[in-house]
Amino acid sequence: MSELLLSASQLTKRFGGLAAVNEVSVDLFRDRIHAVIGPNGAGKSTLTNLLSGDLPPTSGQIRLGQTDIAGKSPERISRLGLGRSYQKTNIFLPFTVWDNVRLAAQSVERHAPWNPAHWLSKARKNPAINQRCERALELAGLTLRAHTVAGNASHGEQRQLEIAMTLATEPSVLLLDEPLAGMGQAEAESMIELLQKLKKDHAMMLVEHDMDAVFALADQLTVMVNGQVIATGTPAEVRADANVQAAYLGE
Ligand code: ADP
Ligand code: MG
Numbered sequence: 001m002s003e004l005l006l007s008a009s010q011l012t013k014r015f016g017g018l019a020a021v022n023e024v025s026v027d028l029f030r031d032r033i034h035a036v037i038g039p040n041g042a043g044k045s046t047l048t049n050l051l052s053g054d055l056p057p058t059s060g061q062i063r064l065g066q067t068d069i070a071g072k073s074p075e076r077i078s079r080l081g082l083g084r085s086y087q088k089t090n091i092f093l094p095f096t097v098w099d100n101v102r103l104a105a106q107s108v109e110r111h112a113p114w115n116p117a118h119w120l121s122k123a124r125k126n127p128a129i130n131q132r133c134e135r136a137l138e139l140a141g142l143t144l145r146a147h148t149v150a151g152n153a154s155h156g157e158q159r160q161l162e163i164a165m166t167l168a169t170e171p172s173v174l175l176l177d178e179p180l181a182g183m184g185q186a187e188a189e190s191m192i193e194l195l196q197k198l199k200k201d202h203a204m205m206l207v208e209h210d211m212d213a214v215f216a217l218a219d220q221l222t223v224m225v226n227g228q229v230i231a232t233g234t235p236a237e238v239r240a241d242a243n244v245q246a247a248y249l250g251e
Contacts, residue, residue, distance in 0.1 A: 002032060003030040004028075005065060006028040006063065006064050011050055021043045021057075021227050023060075024224070028203035032203060033199055034204065034222065037209070041226075047207075048084065048175050051205070067080055078169055085159075085162040085176050095116075101146075105169065106120075155183065174203070215239075221238045
């Protein structure tokens with residue numbers, strides 16, 4: 001049995017009258033990828049935001065390791081070992097790939113007000129941070145592009161950079177929101193290879209529309225529709241579920 005790193009139970013998020021996430025439970029284990037699929041508006045990004053602290057849940061519990069993190073700030077949660085990427089990119093386009101990763105690495109150091117120039121100068125002088133950044137760039141396959149200005153990097157490289165930035169915080173749990181969005185075939189294939197590599201030593205929740213990628217990568221699969229989980233299990237179990245076929249996969 002692999003190690004349970006994050007456990008969320010009965011999470012609900014209401015926006016006025018709308019339950020965007022309705023009594024959703026999800027467990028993330030080390031060395032496993034848990035994919036979350038569902039049509040637009042199903043609540044996948046909201047669920048990600050609840051786990052990362054970007055939104056406080058209306059109700060429910062979230063444990064990261066031994067710590068109850070529900071309602072804690074994203075900065076606290078990030079320092080406790082949860083890393084996330086965003087569906088919309090979080091990259092500073094005028095900065096180099098290296099500096100973007102440095103800023104991400106510096107963000108989990110002792111809290112200081114956001115000041116990119118100051119953070120970068122601190123990060124550059126810190127050998128431990130430089131080492132963390134080098135490892136993150138290497139793992140994400142960006143070592144040769146480190147000195148490229150992020151705005152000049154390809155779409156695929158920018159998505160890799162997002163992941164490198166997340167890795168620079170040395171997370172045990174990774175939440176990735178549509179890392180394959182907008183990618184061509186070759187870019188998607190190299191991203192799938194990267195995610196496969198990241199599975200080792202991490203627990204991962206992968207929100208993704210690309211079903212080929214999901215079925216290639218996922219150990220566990222949860223299907224959401226209208227804020228609710230309609231099925232969860234291994235990919236084979238979910239594929240065989242009549243509700244899922246009717247509601248979503250359309251097979
Ligand atoms: P998905 O990522 O699965 O496409 P979302 O989590 O983005 O779905 O959205 C789920 C539902 O919650 C949608 O109906 C969306 O319009 C609504 N929603 C998301 N964020 C907010 C918000 N900040 N305020 C109000 N409604 C929101
Ligand atoms: Mg979304």
